[in-house]
Amino acid sequence: MNLGVLVLERLANGSMERIVFSPDWIYSDHTIYRWCSNILKGLTYLHSINVIHADIKLSNLMLDSNFVAKIGDFDLSLLDEVSGRSEKTVGTDRTRAPELWIDNHVSRKIDVWSFGVVLWELIGRKWCFGQESYILIELSQKGKLEPPKFQFNHPLCDFITLCNIPSRIARPTSKIVFKFLLELIETESVNFMMRSFTPETCRDAVELIEEKDMMISMGLNLFPFFSY
Numbered sequence: 539m540n541l542g543v544l545v546l547e548r549l550a551n552g553s554m555e556r557i558v559f560s561p562d563w564i565y566s567d568h569t570i571y572r573w574c575s576n577i578l579k580g581l582t583y584l585h586s587i588n589v590i591h592a593d594i595k596l597s598n599l600m601l602d603s604n605f606v607a608k609i610g611d612f613d614l615s616l617l618d619e620v621s622g623r624s625e626k627t628v629g630t631d632r633t634r635a636p637e638l639w640i641d642n643h644v645s646r647k648i649d650v651w652s653f654g655v656v657l658w659e660l661i662g663r664k665w666c667f668g669q670e671s672y673i674l675i676e677l678s679q680k681g682k683l684e685p686p687k688f689q690f691n692h693p694l695c696d697f698i699t700l701c702n703i704p705s706r707i708a709r710p711t712s713k714i715v716f717k718f719l720l721e722l723i724e725t726e727s728v729n730f731m732m733r734s735f736t737p738e739t740c741r742d743a744v745e746l747i748e749e750k751d752m753m754i755s756m757g758l759n760l761f762p763f764f765s766y
Contacts, residue, residue, distance in 0.1 A: 549608060551601035554656075558596055558663055569605070570660050570694070571723055576607035577653060578716040584609070585646045585712050588618035592628040592644065594652035596659060618646060632667045636678035637706045639671075647706045650715055654701025658685045661692060681705070693722060 554573070557563045577599060584591055591598075591609060598611040614628045628648070629638050635651035637643040658666040666685050667674060677683040681704045688695060700718065703709040710718070 547602065547608070549600035549610070550603040551605055553597045554599040554601060554607060554660075555596035557601065558659060567693075570657075571719075572605075573599075573607045573660065574657060574694075574719055575716075575723070577609065577656070578712060578719055580607075580609040581649055581653060581712045582716045585618070585649070590616045590618055590644060590646050591649050591652075592616055593630060593633075594649050594656060595630050595633045596656055599656065616644060631671050631674065632665055634674070635706065636681070636683045636704050639675045639678035639683070643706065645706060646711065647709045650701050650709055650712055651706075653712070653715070654698050655685065657694060657701065658698050661694065661698075662688065678704070693725075697722060 551557070557565070577594075581591070581594070591612065592614040593611065594609070598609065600608045600610045602608060614626075616626070616628070623641055623643055626644075627642065628644060629635070629652065633652040633655045635648040637645075638648060655666045667683075674683060683704055685698060685702050697715075697719065700710060701715060
């Protein structure tokens with residue numbers, strides 16, 4: 539009997555959820571931008587080959603030994619050929635796009651919504667939507683399902699709003715979102731705030747984190763991202 543062997547990359551630092559919700563980890567704006575680029579690079583590729591991940595969330599985003607983010611867990615993934623109303627329930631309640639609550643409409647846009655929720659949680663370091671599902675359904679039906687507003691300014695706040703437009707028709711594709719992020723990175727690279735995000739403060743600098751020499755280019759050729 540012939541047996542096949544599947545060899546997978548070892549992702550030594552586990553899921554992003556473990557980092558975001560742990561009081562032992564501190565990360566800065568640099569790290570958030572870097573992770574966003576990692577995720578969107580992967581998401582844009584998946585969508586280019588007509589694959590919908592359908593369950594983007596912190597626990598499905600893994601970190602390798604260099605803290606590069608990778609997309610994992612494709613159990614709920616679909617081919618974009620099935621775009622439209624689906625009989626299959628996809629997504630996790632707290633990261634589900636409004637159209638999934640309304641009529642289970644599946645498209646690549648649901649991944650963009652979920653990415654926006656993940657980004658909110660990276661900055662807020664708590665769940666974006668912690669309500670019961672019936673509340674999320676009601677808000678979706680009214681076109682009012684939107685992430686809470688932060689009580690502080692951050693360059694990525696408008697980016698979150700862009701990803702989390704309630705209307706799937708108005709919501710941009712991952713390719714457009716990625717392009718927007720790269721433009722934002724170019725603008726902000728000169729002026730990055732070395733603010734650290736901790737579960738206690740979420741917005742105040744508690745310490746300046748020393749920049750390491752290792753540069754992660756990711757083929758973007760914009761400016762170095764630093765791993766902390």
